Amino acid sequence: MGRISIIGGGPAGLRAAEIASAAGAEVTLFDAKPSVGRKFLIAGKGGLNLTHGEDLASFVTRYRGPDLANDFFQKLIGEFTPQDLRAWAADLGVETFQASSGRVYPKALKAAPLLRRWVGRLKENGTRFEMNHRLARIQPGSPIRLEFGQGASHETDAVILALGGGSWPNTGSDGSWTEVLTKIGVQIHPLQPANCGWEHAWPDEIVEVIEGQPLKNIHVRARNQLAIGELMLTRYGLEGGAIYQLGHELRSQAHPAIAIDFKPTFDEAGLISKLGNPRKDFLKIARSAWKLSDAAHALLSQKDYPSIESLAREVKHHVIPLTCPRPIEEAISSAGGIGWSELNEDLMLKKLPGLFAAGEMIDWEAPTGGYLMQGCFATGTRAAHGALAFLRQFD
Ligand SMILES: Cc1cc2nc3c(=O)[nH]c(=O)nc-3n(C[C@H](O)[C@H](O)[C@H](O)COP(=O)(O)OP(=O)(O)OC[C@H]3O[C@@H](n4cnc5c(N)ncnc54)[C@H](O)[C@@H]3O)c2cc1C
Incomplete structure (x- = not known):
């Protein structure tokens, strides 16, 4: 032979x-x-x-x-x-x-x-x-x-x-x-x-809170591509199945970024109606009303929200720009x-x-x-x- x-x-x-x-x-x-x-x-x-x-x-x-x-x-x-x-x-x-x-x-x-x-x-x-x-x-x-x-x-x-x-x-x-x-x-x-973590420079004030924390039951998008899974927040950025699935799409982007939907089972109107009618401290109230994890709360706390609508919008579409894939x-x-x-x-x-x-x-x-x-x-x-x-x- x-x-x-x-x-x-x-x-x-x-x-x-x-x-x-x-x-x-x-x-x-x-x-x-x-x-x-x-x-x-x-x-x-x-x-x-x-x-x-x-x-x-x-x-x-x-x-x-x-x-x-x-x-x-x-x-x-x-x-x-x-x-x-x-x-x-x-x-x-x-x-x-x-x-x-x-x-x-x-x-x-x-x-x-x-x-x-x-x-x-x-x-x-x-x-x-x-x-x-x-x-x-x-x-x-x-x-x-x-x-x-x-x-x-x-x-x-x-x-x-x-x-x-x-x-x-x-x-x-x-x-x-x-x-x-x-x-x-x-x-x-x-x-x-491929199937790798991506880097993001977290501000010093949240890195201690988020490091090692998972984000579960989320939807993650890179442009039109959707990944359902988990993310792990690390000192240098993000790891986990959801971002691994998006690697091919992210590598094709000049300015790679993902958008996280922290509450995929609710639309914005549904989230707003769960919150009642508070006048201030929207994120503080939303944390328990929407059952936001500590990590999600820390990520969302990087911005101010003038209205419930603006917070609900952010919860459904939290953008994280990425610098590069891990080695x-x-x-x-x-x-x-x-x-x-x-x-x-x-x-x-x-x-x-x-x-x-x-x-x-x-x-x-x-x-x-x-x-x-x-x-x-x-x-x-x-x-x-x-x-x-x-x-x-x-x-
Ligand atoms: C941490 C980790 C976990 C993983 N878990 C999974 C999993 O659970 N499920 C899954 O589907 N995949 C998993 N993978 C991926 C999977 O292991 C690889 O895709 C697979 O091993 C690739 O197989 P391969 O035969 O192509 O090459 P390899 O397994 O990489 O083998 C290549 C071989 O070629 C030899 N070699 C290289 N260069 C030379 C040379 N010049 N001369 C002679 N020999 C050489 C190497 O020594 C090596 O033995 C995982 C990978 C990693 C790193």
Whole structure:
């Protein structure tokens, strides 16, 4: 069948190794770190949100990226669905459950047992693991020559690159591969933080009150995009699911800003009628009448309100200008990477036959909720099938 080298042992690379070795290819998996799956294990600290239980039609709309064909993820996730991912985990003896949020986790809320069994099965199926191999250079051709740091090299018939994005670089995915691929003519969009916090310079007088406080049951908008979820107020700005969902929109704005609706279940008239008819101290009275949290109250107290109407308007539309996203090192994932125009439907680099890509290193992004992991598994599956079909041409 031929030799397939996989570089990068995150979920995308491990999944690709699984498909390729099951089909009888001679598989070697290289990773720069002494062990695989380091970011996968970090994800386990949050319970390992493997996928999401929402219906497939909405699920596939969560993926975006420049030049990404509308139906690409629809077809891709159709080939390896959230149900398939749960069945895959069950096959490794790890049962999953769907939380009330729709997020799917292993019952034990841990990544380590799953990773251990996964790697064990790959070894049994003949996948060779070569750790401490940092990819430094690729010489395309037939065979393809891979050069690693410290003089090691390897010849192979097909390569699946699964080198990850640029967040949490100490897990191994440090984005240094962008240089390696640029040198062989691949167009890379700069890696940017996605699913990340944003900065806002809070006035000194409220920072002590708001730091570490959550804002719950709110609606957050960036231009026309709505996010429902929570925000966490931090010393430097904002974190939390609601702002993570809006990252793509915020990055496109010259002057990024969000607007918070603290009371989404009431309209302005409803809020006003709950307040009675006070003549002054509107915010003080509204705090208990509208059940405003301490954090919401602190944010609202930055302005004076000449009327109940002006306060109700502010509660429904409190604008927070943002300066910049938090550094990529802190982000949960990154956007940017290999442009879609560089790849064919099999995720093979059009200009470099035999070289495939999978996972977060391709320019797509998705919100938290299990969509990232599912996207990595699905692209790993597609790239492996592509590499196998590529090799079969020469049989
Ligand atoms: C804190 C945190 C929590 C998360 N929680 C979740 C979650 O619950 N659910 C979810 O869906 N997603 C979650 N994610 C995101 C998810 O972990 C990533 O999207 C996913 O791991 C990306 O998989 P990947 O296989 O593309 O790359 P990675 O997992 O990043 O793996 C890339 C591999 O490539 C190796 N590598 C990089 N460069 C080189 C090189 N030059 N040579 C050789 N090897 C190299 C690295 O060492 C690494 O092992 C979380 C991320 C973080 C940071």
